[in-house]
Amino acid sequence: MAKLEELSELLVSEIRNFEMAVKKLEEIQKKKITIDISEFKKAMSDHKLLMENQNSTTKRTVDHFENLMKDGNINPKWAVIVFIVSLALNCIGVMIILFL
Incomplete structure:
Protein backbone atom coordinates (compact mmCIF):
# COMPACT_ATOMS: atom_id res chain seq x y z
CA MET A 1 0.00 0.00 0.00
CA ALA A 2 2.89 2.36 0.80
CA LYS A 3 4.36 1.84 -2.65
CA LEU A 4 1.03 2.56 -4.26
CA GLU A 5 0.79 5.83 -2.34
CA GLU A 6 4.35 6.77 -3.34
CA LEU A 7 3.60 6.00 -6.97
CA SER A 8 0.38 8.02 -6.88
CA GLU A 9 2.20 10.98 -5.25
CA LEU A 10 4.91 10.77 -7.89
CA LEU A 11 2.27 10.61 -10.64
CA VAL A 12 0.41 13.62 -9.20
CA SER A 13 3.69 15.54 -8.94
CA GLU A 14 4.57 14.76 -12.56
CA ILE A 15 1.09 15.80 -13.71
CA ARG A 16 1.43 19.12 -11.86
CA ASN A 17 4.85 19.71 -13.45
CA PHE A 18 3.39 18.86 -16.85
CA GLU A 19 0.47 21.27 -16.31
CA MET A 20 2.88 24.05 -15.31
CA ALA A 21 5.00 23.41 -18.41
CA VAL A 22 1.85 23.54 -20.57
CA LYS A 23 0.85 26.86 -18.97
CA LYS A 24 4.31 28.30 -19.66
CA LEU A 25 4.11 27.17 -23.28
CA GLU A 26 0.65 28.76 -23.62
CA GLU A 27 2.03 32.03 -22.25
CA ILE A 28 4.91 31.90 -24.70
CA GLN A 29 2.50 31.24 -27.58
CA LYS A 30 0.41 34.28 -26.60
CA LYS A 31 3.44 36.54 -26.85
CA LYS A 32 4.22 37.68 -30.36
CA ASN A 73 57.57 45.16 -75.62
CA ILE A 74 59.91 42.85 -73.80
CA ASN A 75 62.92 43.91 -75.85
CA PRO A 76 63.38 47.19 -77.71
CA LYS A 77 63.41 46.92 -81.49
CA TRP A 78 66.95 48.27 -81.81
CA ALA A 79 68.26 45.57 -79.45
CA VAL A 80 66.61 42.84 -81.51
CA ILE A 81 68.05 44.27 -84.73
CA VAL A 82 71.55 44.51 -83.23
CA PHE A 83 71.27 40.89 -82.00
CA ILE A 84 70.19 39.59 -85.42
CA VAL A 85 72.94 41.54 -87.22
CA SER A 86 75.60 40.29 -84.77
CA LEU A 87 74.30 36.74 -85.11
CA ALA A 88 74.47 37.00 -88.92
CA LEU A 89 78.00 38.44 -88.76
CA ASN A 90 79.08 35.64 -86.40
CA CYS A 91 77.65 33.00 -88.75
CA ILE A 92 79.42 34.59 -91.70
CA GLY A 93 82.66 34.74 -89.67
CA VAL A 94 82.38 31.05 -88.69
CA MET A 95 81.77 30.06 -92.33
CA ILE A 96 84.78 32.03 -93.47
CA ILE A 97 86.98 30.40 -90.84
CA LEU A 98 85.71 26.88 -91.68
CA PHE A 99 86.15 27.25 -95.42
CA LEU A 100 89.63 28.84 -95.30
Missing part, protein backbone atom coordinates in the same frame (compact mmCIF):
# COMPACT_ATOMS: atom_id res chain seq x y z
CA ILE A 33 7.93 37.38 -30.99
CA THR A 34 9.28 39.45 -33.87
CA ILE A 35 12.75 39.38 -35.28
CA ASP A 36 14.41 42.69 -36.09
CA ILE A 37 16.70 42.22 -39.06
CA SER A 38 17.35 45.90 -39.79
CA GLU A 39 20.89 45.68 -38.38
CA PHE A 40 21.56 42.60 -40.48
CA LYS A 41 20.26 44.38 -43.60
CA LYS A 42 22.48 47.39 -42.87
CA ALA A 43 25.53 45.16 -42.37
CA MET A 44 24.79 43.31 -45.61
CA SER A 45 24.35 46.55 -47.59
CA ASP A 46 27.63 47.90 -46.15
CA HIS A 47 29.35 44.66 -47.10
CA LYS A 48 27.84 44.82 -50.60
CA LEU A 49 29.16 48.36 -51.08
CA LEU A 50 32.58 47.32 -49.84
CA MET A 51 32.66 44.36 -52.23
CA GLU A 52 31.54 46.53 -55.17
CA ASN A 53 34.30 49.05 -54.42
CA GLN A 54 36.88 46.30 -54.13
CA ASN A 55 35.63 44.70 -57.35
CA SER A 56 35.88 47.98 -59.27
CA THR A 57 39.39 48.59 -57.92
CA THR A 58 40.47 45.10 -58.95
CA LYS A 59 38.93 45.54 -62.41
CA ARG A 60 40.78 48.84 -62.91
CA THR A 61 44.07 47.22 -61.84
CA VAL A 62 43.56 44.28 -64.21
CA ASP A 63 42.66 46.62 -67.08
CA HIS A 64 45.78 48.69 -66.37
CA PHE A 65 48.01 45.61 -66.47
CA GLU A 66 46.33 44.37 -69.64
CA ASN A 67 47.04 47.69 -71.32
CA LEU A 68 50.65 47.55 -70.16
CA MET A 69 51.04 44.02 -71.51
CA LYS A 70 49.40 44.95 -74.80
CA ASP A 71 51.54 48.04 -75.34
CA GLY A 72 54.73 46.82 -73.76
Whole structure:
Protein backbone atom coordinates (compact mmCIF):
# COMPACT_ATOMS: atom_id res chain seq x y z
CA MET A 1 0.00 0.00 0.00
CA ALA A 2 2.89 2.36 0.80
CA LYS A 3 4.36 1.84 -2.65
CA LEU A 4 1.03 2.56 -4.26
CA GLU A 5 0.79 5.83 -2.34
CA GLU A 6 4.35 6.77 -3.34
CA LEU A 7 3.60 6.00 -6.97
CA SER A 8 0.38 8.02 -6.88
CA GLU A 9 2.20 10.98 -5.25
CA LEU A 10 4.91 10.77 -7.89
CA LEU A 11 2.27 10.61 -10.64
CA VAL A 12 0.41 13.62 -9.20
CA SER A 13 3.69 15.54 -8.94
CA GLU A 14 4.57 14.76 -12.56
CA ILE A 15 1.09 15.80 -13.71
CA ARG A 16 1.43 19.12 -11.86
CA ASN A 17 4.85 19.71 -13.45
CA PHE A 18 3.39 18.86 -16.85
CA GLU A 19 0.47 21.27 -16.31
CA MET A 20 2.88 24.05 -15.31
CA ALA A 21 5.00 23.41 -18.41
CA VAL A 22 1.85 23.54 -20.57
CA LYS A 23 0.85 26.86 -18.97
CA LYS A 24 4.31 28.30 -19.66
CA LEU A 25 4.11 27.17 -23.28
CA GLU A 26 0.65 28.76 -23.62
CA GLU A 27 2.03 32.03 -22.25
CA ILE A 28 4.91 31.90 -24.70
CA GLN A 29 2.50 31.24 -27.58
CA LYS A 30 0.41 34.28 -26.60
CA LYS A 31 3.44 36.54 -26.85
CA LYS A 32 4.22 37.68 -30.36
CA ILE A 33 7.93 37.38 -30.99
CA THR A 34 9.28 39.45 -33.87
CA ILE A 35 12.75 39.38 -35.28
CA ASP A 36 14.41 42.69 -36.09
CA ILE A 37 16.70 42.22 -39.06
CA SER A 38 17.35 45.90 -39.79
CA GLU A 39 20.89 45.68 -38.38
CA PHE A 40 21.56 42.60 -40.48
CA LYS A 41 20.26 44.38 -43.60
CA LYS A 42 22.48 47.39 -42.87
CA ALA A 43 25.53 45.16 -42.37
CA MET A 44 24.79 43.31 -45.61
CA SER A 45 24.35 46.55 -47.59
CA ASP A 46 27.63 47.90 -46.15
CA HIS A 47 29.35 44.66 -47.10
CA LYS A 48 27.84 44.82 -50.60
CA LEU A 49 29.16 48.36 -51.08
CA LEU A 50 32.58 47.32 -49.84
CA MET A 51 32.66 44.36 -52.23
CA GLU A 52 31.54 46.53 -55.17
CA ASN A 53 34.30 49.05 -54.42
CA GLN A 54 36.88 46.30 -54.13
CA ASN A 55 35.63 44.70 -57.35
CA SER A 56 35.88 47.98 -59.27
CA THR A 57 39.39 48.59 -57.92
CA THR A 58 40.47 45.10 -58.95
CA LYS A 59 38.93 45.54 -62.41
CA ARG A 60 40.78 48.84 -62.91
CA THR A 61 44.07 47.22 -61.84
CA VAL A 62 43.56 44.28 -64.21
CA ASP A 63 42.66 46.62 -67.08
CA HIS A 64 45.78 48.69 -66.37
CA PHE A 65 48.01 45.61 -66.47
CA GLU A 66 46.33 44.37 -69.64
CA ASN A 67 47.04 47.69 -71.32
CA LEU A 68 50.65 47.55 -70.16
CA MET A 69 51.04 44.02 -71.51
CA LYS A 70 49.40 44.95 -74.80
CA ASP A 71 51.54 48.04 -75.34
CA GLY A 72 54.73 46.82 -73.76
CA ASN A 73 57.57 45.16 -75.62
CA ILE A 74 59.91 42.85 -73.80
CA ASN A 75 62.92 43.91 -75.85
CA PRO A 76 63.38 47.19 -77.71
CA LYS A 77 63.41 46.92 -81.49
CA TRP A 78 66.95 48.27 -81.81
CA ALA A 79 68.26 45.57 -79.45
CA VAL A 80 66.61 42.84 -81.51
CA ILE A 81 68.05 44.27 -84.73
CA VAL A 82 71.55 44.51 -83.23
CA PHE A 83 71.27 40.89 -82.00
CA ILE A 84 70.19 39.59 -85.42
CA VAL A 85 72.94 41.54 -87.22
CA SER A 86 75.60 40.29 -84.77
CA LEU A 87 74.30 36.74 -85.11
CA ALA A 88 74.47 37.00 -88.92
CA LEU A 89 78.00 38.44 -88.76
CA ASN A 90 79.08 35.64 -86.40
CA CYS A 91 77.65 33.00 -88.75
CA ILE A 92 79.42 34.59 -91.70
CA GLY A 93 82.66 34.74 -89.67
CA VAL A 94 82.38 31.05 -88.69
CA MET A 95 81.77 30.06 -92.33
CA ILE A 96 84.78 32.03 -93.47
CA ILE A 97 86.98 30.40 -90.84
CA LEU A 98 85.71 26.88 -91.68
CA PHE A 99 86.15 27.25 -95.42
CA LEU A 100 89.63 28.84 -95.30
